[in-house]
Structure formats: structure tokens, C-alpha cells
Amino acid sequence: MTGRLNPREVVRRTATGMTVEQVQEATQEAASYERQRSRVCDNEGDAAVIQAAIDGHKEWRRIADLMAEQHLTAYDPDADPIVQRRRSWEQRARPAPAPAAIDAPAEDPHALTLLTALRRAGLQPTEADHHTAHRLARLDQHTITTISGWIEAAHTTALRRTAPAPPGRPIVRRPPIRPDGGQQFPA
Numbered sequence: 259m260t261g262r263l264n265p266r267e268v269v270r271r272t273a274t275g276m277t278v279e280q281v282q283e284a285t286q287e288a289a290s291y292e293r294q295r296s297r298v299c300d301n302e303g304d305a306a307v308i309q310a311a312i313d314g315h316k317e318w319r320r321i322a323d324l325m326a327e328q329h330l331t332a333y334d335p336d337a338d339p340i341v342q343r344r345r346s347w348e349q350r351a352r353p354a355p356a357p358a359a360i361d362a363p364a365e366d367p368h369a370l371t372l373l374t375a376l377r378r379a380g381l382q383p384t385e386a387d388h389h390t391a392h393r394l395a396r397l398d399q400h401t402i403t404t405i406s407g408w409i410e411a412a413h414t415t416a417l418r419r420t421a422p423a424p425p426g427r428p429i430v431r432r433p434p435i436r437p438d439g440g441q442q443f444p445a
Contacts, residue, residue, distance in 0.1 A: 265310040267380060269317040270341060273333040281322050281333060288315040368395035368402045375406035379413035 269288075273281055292311040299305055320340070321333055328337065335341040372391040376383045383391070394405065 264380070265313040266317040269314050269321070270335055270338070271378065271380065273318070273321050274335055276333050277331060278322075278325050281318065281325060285315070285318040285322050288318045291315070366392060366395045368397070368399065371402050371406055372409075375409040379409050 273284070276284070288311070292308075292315045295304075295308045295311040299308055321338075324330070324338060324340075325333060330337060369388070369391040372394060373383050373388065376387060376391075381387075395402065397405075
């Protein structure tokens with residue numbers, strides 16, 4: 259399985275089914291998070307986290323605007339023209355998969371359950387993943403459900419671990435005191 263979590267894709271997945279009020283609240287939280295993260299940038303890793311926060315906030319705002327324009331009561335990626343264009347582009351750019359990779363999930367609901375869990379986790383299943391899901395689909399439904407839960411729990415845990423801790427209190431240094439009791443200010 260390959261794939262890197264795209265902040266905009268994570269926002270779209272999170273927003274799916276959310277009401278206008280929930281999206282507005284999430285937009286405010288994303289703005290706050292962006293402000294907090296933008297205060298410190300000591301290294302390349304910080305810069306990447308800041309950029310992810312900016313991208314996430316932009317996507318929340320875009321979704322809120324879309325919902326207002328289209329008078330949506332809940333966000334649905336199928337009603338999102340940006341998502342539809344991206345899907346269309348990906349379908350044109352993707353090489354035609356082997357027939358077995360397409361047929362396996364359609365024939366087997368257990369394989370489809372596993373592949374859906376991978377997609378919800380932000381990964382695009384490869385042909386090898388389709389094959390593996392088809393082989394794992396021979397297991398009983400309880401085991402399939404358990405494995406799917408593990409995948410989604412691992413994804414949630416990974417998101418929590420990559421989310422930076424809120425910034426601590428800033429260090430305030432007082433200027434040194436002069437011998438006569440007044441404060442000495444730096445030049």
C-alpha cells in the first residue's frame with residue numbers, strides 16, 4: 259500500500275456528512291490551528307506542518323463556501339465539482355487495471371469492505387492491495403470487520419500522532435535591573 263495523506267483529502271473525508279454548522283465550526287478550529295502552528299517555524303518539519311495546516315484551513319473554507327453557494331444541508335463529495343474533476347482526471351491518468359483486480363471486489367463484498375477501509379484511511383489501493391483483499395476475503399465476516407477496524411484505527415492514531423501539540427506559553431524575559439533600581443533596556 260502506498261500513498262501519503264493529503265491534508266485537503268483528509269478534510270474532505272472528515273467533512274463528508276457534516277452539516278453547515280459543523281463545517282463552520284471545523285473551519286474556525288482550522289483557522290485557530292493554523293495561527294498556532296504559524297508562530298514557530300524552526301525547521302523543515304515545522305514548515306511542512308504549517309503548510310498542511312494552511313491547506314487544511316483553505317479546504318474547510320472552500321467546503322463552507324460551496325455549501326453556502328449550493329445550499330447544501332450536509333457536505334457530499336459527490337456534489338463537489340472539485341472532487342468530481344479530480345476523480346475524472348485520476349480515471350483518465352490511471353492505466354487500465356487488470357480485469358481480475360476489478361472483478362474481485364465487485365464479486366466479493368468482503369474484499370470490498372477491506373478496500374473501502376483502505377480508502378477511508380486515505381490510501382489508494384494498488385493492484386496488489388486488490389489481490390490481497392481478495393485473498394483475505396476468504397476469512398469470515400467477523401475477521402474482515404476486525405481487520406477493517408484495525409486499518410481505520412491505525413489511520414486515526416496516525417493522524418493524532420502527526421498533529422502537533424499546541425504551543426506552550428511564550429518565554430518572557432525581563433530586562434536586567436540597573437544598580438539604581440531602574441530598568442536597563444537593550445540597545
